[in-house]
Amino acid sequence: MYEDIERVLVTEEEIRAKIKEMGEAISRDYAGKELVVVGILKGAALFTADLFRQITIPATLDFMRIVSYAGTKSTGVHRVLLDLEYELDNKHVLVVEDIVDTGLTIRFLMDYLKPRNPASLRVASLLDKPSRRKVDVEIHYKGFEIPDEFVVGMGLDYNEKYRNLREICVLKPEVYTRQG
Numbered sequence: 001m002y003e004d005i006e007r008v009l010v011t012e013e014e015i016r017a018k019i020k021e022m023g024e025a026i027s028r029d030y031a032g033k034e035l036v037v038v039g040i041l042k043g044a045a046l047f048t049a050d051l052f053r054q055i056t057i058p059a060t061l062d063f064m065r066i067v068s069y070a071g072t073k074s075t076g077v078h079r080v081l082l083d084l085e086y087e088l089d090n091k092h093v094l095v096v097e098d099i100v101d102t103g104l105t106i107r108f109l110m111d112y113l114k115p116r117n118p119a120s121l122r123v124a125s126l127l128d129k130p131s132r133r134k135v136d137v138e139i140h141y142k143g144f145e146i147p148d149e150f151v152v153g154m155g156l157d158y159n160e161k162y163r164n165l166r167e168i169c170v171l172k173p174e175v176y177t178r179q180g
């Protein structure tokens with residue numbers, strides 16, 4: 001796998017330290033509240049697991065799976081493949097994403113979940129690519145801002161590969177021509 005990597009953008013240590021910080025902030029902010037953490041599959045599965053372990057207050061865990069019709073590039077046309085198991089009424093909901101790119105997925109999720117009457121609805125994202133934003137979305141807990149490059153690792157994939165890399169990495173250009 002590592003032979004396909006051009007460079008590491010964020011190391012495993014940096015990721016671990018940041019997730020611990022995010023967990024502490026979330027634990028402080030939601031103390032005494034009913035917190036529901038909603039991981040967005042599949043990209044945020046690994047980040048959600050690591051972040052959830054760093055939350056030190058009682059919280060429940062649920063998952064959604066969303067697909068966007070355009071494969072790797074987001075079009076803003078989304079479909080829910082797996083919905084939440086539990087109601088959100090009066091719960092404090094934290095949506096956990098791997099990366100906010102155009103912002104269209106988060107916008108879709110906010111519009112989809114708001115009518116379920118959560119007490120609050122916020123977003124935590126491991127990565128943020130602000131240069132590609134198409135719609136304005138608020139990220140309440142943010143890991144790392146990255147430049148406009150396609151990245152893999154820590155749950156993020158290219159054609160379903162590289163999710164199990166422990167770092168956030170940029171692939172060699174020939175990988176895209178080889179597999180794309």
Ligand code: IMP
Nearest residue numbers: 043074100101102103104105150151156
């Ligand atoms: P958005 O709707 O454009 O904000 O895109 C969000 C989704 O696109 C993420 O949850 C990822 O699944 C995917 N995505 C965006 N940028 C990347 C990337 O650099 N690597 C892997 N997946 C990405």
